[in-house]
Amino acid sequence: MFGLFGNKKKDYQANVNNGTADITVKAGDNLLKAGLEAGLGWPHDCRVGSCGTCKCVLKKGKIKALTDFTYVLDGDQLKAGTILACQSILRSDIEVEVELDESAAAEIVRLDGSIVKINDLTHDIKEVVVKCSGNFNRDMMAGQYAEISVEGISTPRSYSFAKAxxxxxxxxxxxxxxxxxxGEFTDWLFAEDRSGTAVALSAPYGQFYHRPMNSQMVCIAGGSGMSAIRAILEECVLDQVERNCIYLFGARAQQDLYCADDMQRIKQQWHKDYTFDYVPVLSEEPEGSGWTGPTGFVTTHFQEKYVDTGALDLSNAQGYLCGPPPMIDAGVESLKSAGINEESIYFDKFLDASSIPGGR
Ligand SMILES: Cc1cc2nc3c(=O)[nH]c(=O)nc-3n(C[C@H](O)[C@H](O)[C@H](O)COP(=O)(O)OP(=O)(O)OC[C@H]3O[C@@H](n4cnc5c(N)ncnc54)[C@H](O)[C@@H]3O)c2cc1C
Incomplete structure (x- = not known):
């Protein structure tokens, strides 16, 4: 069923869900890209073959698999013809079945722009502001991400919007x-001042965004994972959500902390009848540095300080996690052990070539 060689490159048609949609998949494009560009609510998260969210069942036709599906799909799924849409290039017209999520349907738009501002946030994190000559879909949600393309960089890279x-x-x-x-892109970005460089943005991608409820919200982030969480928190302030929120940010040392003023502003502007607490937790802060806040791994701190003591009411709570894959994995386990339902835990893993199956 999976043709790996032969067949000249050309456009093919994908018939989705027995004729619900018939989309053209351009030569070299993957099935997910075509589905999203056609405005279908095709479930997806990482788009690099790691999360499995875009899986669908190939009923007829041939595809070329860009990465080995066995990293993500089990034997039964493979036997049933399950494929990853983000890793499938068509080698014939095909028929597929996928559970579309129309509430997440948004047309992907590509905008040309340039880097207009770069600020150092920490010794290894920069704020990069891109100005474009248009805007994205007005339904774009805080927490989603864009694909940034720069001439000379082999493939586009994904970055979460840092503001609502x-x-x-x-x-x-x-x-x-x-x-x-x-890293190819970030070595380039950090090598010299790249202000003025032309870039293209495609967005909105991803299904990491706020799901309104009244229960406790637990956010956990590390490193540049601050971006998507900050955007979500800003949107919660704009919407004046009626819920308590705790945001634990894991970093190595004080030099890795940033956005303290923004967190203070979010706290001040949070709905007056509810609480917002920002808790930075340092794992490698040298002794005697004067740091008086919590230390250790952020997920361990959450477990010991809030779960084990019963300090937080986590019934019907939601978890929002963003950042490096190992931190997310530990965070998800911690939230699950605290009794939070798996379906109420949302996350965005910042995967790079070292964590993508088969590299980039
Ligand atoms: C949905 C999503 C959202 C993201 N949002 C953000 C964000 O907001 N902020 C942010 O900072 N990052 C974010 N990322 C990560 C970002 O997209 C890039 O992956 C990251 O910046 C690294 O890009 P790079 O080109 O510098 O490194 P890459 O070229 O991807 O290389 C990364 C590392 O892997 C090594 N490597 C290269 N090739 C291989 C290989 N074949 N096998 C093993 N190792 C290899 C490199 O030496 C390097 O150390 C996000 C990722 C995803 C998937």
Whole structure:
């Protein structure tokens, strides 16, 4: 069923859910890209073959698999013809079945722009502001991400919007980008001042956004994962959500902390009848540094301080996690052990070539 070689590159048709949609998949494009560009609510998160969210069942036709599906799909799923849409290039017209989520349907728009501002947030995280000549879909939600393309960089990279859409100036978009040593894009970005460089943004991607409820909200982030959580918190302030929220931010040392003023502002503007608490937790702060806040791993601190003591009412709570994959994995386990339902835990893993199956 999976043709790996042969067949000249050309456009093919994908018939989705027995004729619900018939989309053209351009030569070289993957099935998910075509589905999203056609405005379908195709479930997706990482789009690099790691999370499995975009899975669908190939009923007829041939595809080329860009990565080995066995990293993500089990034997029964593979036997049933399950494929990952983000890792499938068509080799014939196909028929697929997928559980579409129309509430998440948003047309992906590509905008040309340039980098207009770069600020150092920490020793290894920069705020990068891109100005474009248009705007994205007005239904774009805080927590989603854009794909940034720069000439000379092999493939586009994904970055979460760092502000709620309503808090950005017209046509501007802010990102928090951490330097990954040896990484193609971030080595380039951190090598010299890249202000003025032309870039293209495609968005909105992802299903990480606030789901309104009245129960406790627990946010956990690390590193540049501050971006999407900050955007979500800003939207909660704009919407004056009626719920308590605790945000635990894990960092190594004080030099890795940033956005303290923004967290203070969010606290002041949170709905007056509810609480917002920001708790930075440091795992490698040197002794005697004067740090008086909590230390250790952020997820361990959450467990010991809030779960084990019963200090937080976590019934019907929701979890929002964003940042490096190991922190998310530990955080999800911690929230589950605290009794939070798996379906109420939302996360965005910042995967890079070292964590993508088969590299980039
Ligand atoms: C949904 C999503 C949202 C994201 N949002 C953000 C964000 O807001 N902020 C942020 O900072 N990051 C974010 N990321 C991560 C970001 O997209 C990039 O992956 C990251 O910035 C690294 O890009 P790079 O080109 O510098 O590194 P890459 O070129 O991807 O390399 C990363 C590391 O892997 C190594 N490497 C390269 N090739 C291989 C290989 N074949 N096998 C093993 N190792 C290899 C490199 O030496 C380097 O150390 C997000 C990722 C996803 C998926």
């Amino acid at each position: 859409p309503k808090n950005e100036s017209e046509g501007e978009f802010s990102f928090y980008i951490r330097h990954v040593p040896g």
